[in-house]
Amino acid sequence: MEHEHEDWLCVTIEENDCSSQSMSRKRNYDDNTREFKSKNLEVERRRREKLSRRLLMLRSINPIITNMNRGTIIVDAITYIEKLQDEVQSLSQQLHQMEATSEETAETKIDEIEAVEDMKNWGIQAEVIVAQIDENKLWVKIIIEKKRGSFSKLMETLNYFGIELIDTNLTTTKGAFLITSCIQVKDGERLQINQIKNLLEDIINDM
């Protein structure tokens, strides 16, 4: 279907028909010979140049290069893409399991819907009070519903946030916990009362 012709394909090439585009572009049609020059000559040339540029571009963003030639550029790109894909997979996997473990410490949402009404019936309101004792110490008073594990979880969450409860007193009444405690802060750290209060309220609301 292709190359069906039997004729002779003759091309004359002069001495300066090198890769100079301007030269060949100028003499595309006004040659002394026939009109042998194909019309898509410089179109094809531009296409080749574009492809070469892109190949160089592909090579330039690849840190792992073994050789300059077209084939190895592509092979290097393939191996690099595979490496990046593996890396992404591994990283997202690590990230997921880290999120899972950190959720595990902050979790525990699986229990008790009891004694809630008790506290309300006695007219006791949940409460968080934070007061400053000195530059390194806060005093906190917390009243929360008495649920099994809620105090433990409060301790745990505070511990997770790096807050140290120095002297703690926990009193249990019907339906409520009364917690009074001191929060110690390391020297040099800023002590934000509102910040601590908001944190405590967030923890309690999450229970």
Place this chain on the structure above:
Amino acid sequence: MEHEHEDWLCVTIEENDCSSQSMSRKRNYDDNTREFKSKNLEVERRRREKLSRRLLMLRSINPIITNMNRGTIIVDAITYIEKLQDEVQSLSQQLHQMEATSEETAETKIDEIEAVEDMKNWGIQAEVIVAQIDENKLWVKIIIEKKRGSFSKLMETLNYFGIELIDTNLTTTKGAFLITSCIQVKDGERLQINQIKNLLEDIINDM
């Protein structure tokens, strides 16, 4: 320097010189015409095939493809590599800052080690005392090393065993926790002092 020759470049092409490799390979040199065939004809052909295969390979591992042609395959590969690089950077950044926060909690290990020596240096011994108040109540006194989270863990474990701490007082000295508390037991359950004491000691030894 190149194309210095003045000669005529003549090529005869017959009717069945299509892309069939076996056909052209067979008749590479034993033609009726001259020896016009270049020696690297099928070498070049193989090179082209190899490059095409690799290009297809590059296309196959790229999930984002816009077009089939050579140029866009490479452009797609470039954009995909850039996307993967961004992704890797973002993920590793997230991972690092997550590690930083979790190291913040692990940073307490230094405190723990110091605290252990502190307690020993002060001549404080770990201790568990359990005494019976009435048929439903126990009084416990616990002295343990001050480690971050150990009190929280104690609470949690007791909670897990269904033991309710009614009124708890936690005092922190240099290197030790002093915990005094009441243990409430439901009516009808047997209250075994030694059992509770052993449980507490087991918990403390496991920390």
Place this chain on the structure above:
DNA sequence: GCTCACACGTGACAC
């Protein structure tokens, strides 16, 4: 008709 993308065969060049 035209444009675009590709495959082809070939000479030049480097190792």
Place this chain on the structure above:
DNA sequence: TGTGTCACGTGTGAG
């Protein structure tokens, strides 16, 4: 010396 790679100009089919 060959062996591999590249750019070139061209033919050709698809849209």
